[in-house]
Amino acid sequence: MNTAYRTHKNRMFQHYSVFNSKEEALEHPYPDMNKEEWTRVCDLFSSEEFQRRSAINKENRAKLKIVHTSGARSFQRARALLKNPETDD
Secondary structure, three states: OOOHHHHEEEEEEEEHHOOOOHHHEEEHHOOOHHHHHHHHHHHHHHHHHHHHHHHHHHHHHOOOOOOOOOOOOHHHHHHHHHOOOOOOO
16 A cells, blocks of 8 residues: 555656646646645645755655665565575575
């Protein structure tokens, strides 16, 4: 459920980001979403706290030397799954 929520929120943010301003985005709601819900989502995306967190996360992602592509599985868990139980390597 968490992955579905994050994916949906990301798609809404991509739709919101196409427009130059919050007012323009409000005129073009996300598909199958009523105006009231879309207004609340636009308020979230335009909030100072959301913008601040977004900038911090963008900066942190740019610092990564290795791009993590195994979903929610950590590097440590992936390494443990690759170990051979017979040789313990």
